[in-house]
Amino acid sequence: MFERVHLNNFEDYFTTYKERPEKSVYFGRLTLWSQEVETMIERFAEETIQWGVCIQDRIGNPEEKHLSYYEEIMGRSYQLSESFFVQELKQWLPRVSEDKRMDIAKSFYDVLNGLAQKGKNENMQRNAYIKYMCWLYYKFERLLQNFSGYRVPKLLYAGIPNEYEMLFLSVLSKAGCDILLLAVQGEEAYLIQDRESKYSEKIPVQGEAFPKQYSVLEVRERLIRKKTAPQMPRISTEKIMNTNTWIQGNPYEDVQQELKVRGSDEQFFYNVFAGIYGVEEAARYYTELLKWKLKLESNKTEVFLVEEAIRKPDYDEINNIRRGQYASTEQLLTHMTSQIVCNDKKAENYGKAAFLKVMEKTAELSFQKQQNRAVELVCLINRYLKELFGAGSHKEKKLFIYYGEIHTETEALLLAALAKLPMDVLHINPEGKQGIEIKDELFFAKTYPNTLKRKKFPTDIKDMQFGTVAYQAEQEITQIMYQDTGMYRNRQFTKAVPVVLQNTYEEISILWEQEAKYRPNFEVFEDRVMVPVIFSKVMGVPGNVSEYWEDVAKLSTEHTFVIRELPYLGTAPNPWREKTYLFLQSGRLMKEKIKNHPDYPYGFIREPMQDYMLEKLQELIDERVIEGTGSDGTEHLILSTALYMEKAILRLIQGYDFTKDIPKILLIHTKESSCTKEDSILLAYLSRIGFDIAMFVPTGYAGVERFYTKKIVTEHQIGEYKYDLRVPNLSAVKRSSESLVGRFLRRGR
Secondary structure, three states: OOEEOOOOOHHHHHOOHHHOOOOEEOEEEEOOEOHHHHHHHHHHHHHHHHHEEEEEOOOOOOOHHHHHHHHHHHOOOOOOOHHHHHHHHHHHOOOOOHHHHHHHHHHHHHHHHHHHHOOOOHHHHHHHHHHHHHHHHHOOHHHHHHOOOOOOOEEEEEOOOOHHHHHHHHHHHHOOOEEEEEOOOOHHHHHHHOOOOOOOEEOOOOOEOOOOOOOHHHHHHHHHHHHHOOOOOOOOOOOEEEEOOOOOOOHHHHOOOOHHHHOOOOOEEEEOEEEEEOEOOOOOHHHHHHHHHHHHHHOOEEEEEEEOOOOOOOHHHHHOOOOOOOOOHHHHHHHHHOOOOOOOHHHHHHHHHHHHHHHHHHOOOOHHHHHHHHHHHHHHHHHHHHHHHOOOOOOOEEEEEEEOOEOOHHHHHHHHHHOOOOOEEEEEEOOOOOEOOOOOOOOEEEEOOEOOOOOOOOOOHHHOOOOOHHHHHHHHHHHHHOOOOOOOOOOOOOEEEEEEOOOOHHHHHHHHOOOHHHOOOOEEOOOEEEEEEOEEEEEOEOOOHHHHHHHHHOOOOOOEEEEOOOOOOOOOOOOOOOOHHHOEEOOEEOHHHHHHOOOOOOOOOOHHHHHHHHHHHHHHHHHOOEOOOOOOOHHHHHHHHHOOOOHHHHHHHHOOOOOOOOOEEEEEOOOOOOOOHHHHHHHHHHHHHOOEEEEEEOOOOOOHHHHEOOOOOEEEEOOEOOOOOOOOOHHHHHHHHHHHHHHHHHHHO
16 A cells, blocks of 8 residues: 655655655645645646546535446445455456555555544445445546546545545545545544644645635636647737837827837837827817817827717627637637738737737636627727728828717727727816726826816817807806806706705795705706796685685786696697607607607707707606607507696796796696696696796696506695685786785885
8 A cells, every 4th residue: 555655845746656765645724825835736636637527615425327337237235354355356457457446445445444443334334335435436436537647646635525435535645645635624523533643744835724615627628628729829910019118197288299209210100199188278179179189180180089989899890700619718819810901001000919919808708798898809909090090091090089078898898909009098077087997007197177077079170169269268257167166157057856845835836946056956967957846736625715815816927837737738639649659659759859859849949958858758667757658659649748738837947047046837727627647747847947836726636646547746735625725816806905905015115
């Protein structure tokens, strides 16, 4: 039998039988982990690929079919003698050499005799013996194949073996196998099974506890992939990139530098890769941006502009990329690199080298996500190689501008890839740093303290308006006055987030004529404001009917549209009812189709307000506030109702300034007639736009709220229900009320 000897250093594991003392093996254990320990484990695991076996956690009991086959061939006979074990092994493992079978037989006898001395009966010994025979045949065939060579077979075991597994490991050790045991649960857990370190010796290392769920099978698999992976292609380019090493720090000026001024070493191409975030001077930003672009083009720079989003690969682009079955990332990238093509072979090589470089940043992704990212990137690189270096491109100096917010990681990777071509690449966003950031060690970011709402990139001088010095100064003062001061320009904001206030009845008259900016919970965001609005239903009459009508009449202001009875809508034909199928697709408004229709009724309204109205209409559909939306086609009724509003309401919308006077609906319903679903839709839509709505229902009858799927109306019970009231002339009531107040005040004088 072989004997376990002291491991002087880890390299002893990798000596041959001939280089060791006669019949000696090593059985060590590691109880701590570090990167240095991981290197040791990888070295040992690499040996097991050809010369051994890896076990994770437990060897596991033999399967039933394995036990059945063993009994069919060998029966259940058992004797505690070396000669019996030799004969059995000869029949069960005929391909193992005779001297090695002798070593295994002696090991069996040594281990099983030890069990007998501990009081284990013959049946328990037999069960252990049969288990060991099955393990040898089914689990450790690779060890058996290498037992007769000059290289010592290796077993890497991660976990704490139980009693019978520990004895089996000693069988393998005494038969001539080196064992490295990773006590991933720690030294204390190991010593429960081997209190005196009889079977293995602790290898002294520095480190910490093994990572949770540590797996030697993953280590081994990683090594196999590495060994079998093809070599990554080596792409040679005409010149080496020299990015940003020469710049002065102002990208607008740096990209204007002539190539010969940037550097003189012929082995390099000198380029800029930078981001410009915010603006230095808001008032003149867009005119200066256009002048900068025109100056570049006049200096023979080919400017390539992509605005707001990089178009995703289309069906044809993706379909042109061949895919295969890849065993490794290296295989994937090698195949993908071969599909980057350009008529200009120098540019093609730059593109391939850039692709491989930026794909290094995707190593943490799952293999499937990495493959998807690679396909997208190859499509985009091919597209821009053709456009930037194709037959129509002759200028040596090129500038690629991405203007806007970066939305995806693929867009960020593409910009990093383009920056590895002989060209300048700029990311410009006057709104500052937003969205996905570019993560590249060569990237330079220039950030200005001021930001400006992003408009379309100016490309034509006819589209620009150039101001005088006085005009520019006025604009700068305006910018200072209306930024975080509580003062607002007329219609400074084009979007709002209306929120319905939970208010008392008494607060309706207090808030009714109060400008939005003075109301509680008014907030200003970057490009929109939160507008607190009223949506209340007042039920009953508090005592005196005349005083009741006086209170109602006070709410009839110049910004108020009055509805004097229900139903208000739905009783007359709506010409849009038959057209809505043209403008709705799976619950989504086709906004441009609506706006381009020859009968579109809101074309006279200012453009930003039109967009806002359609945005709020989509919200109303999406949130399914109206009963039947998304189930019985109510979304078509919502659209037709929104497109058929009275001109007086539209004028209130046109004049709406989200920081000032709020347009209003005053609804009075004294009769027993019911409202229509169209009435409910109209009021819910106007509330979402930002109208104040007060409904006075002296009868207390249910109204528009019965078509809502959730509570969006604040209800106020103010007195006894009154029936058959007649709505007076509110203007006359209001004048009379004001006259009485005037007479009272005059008497007081």
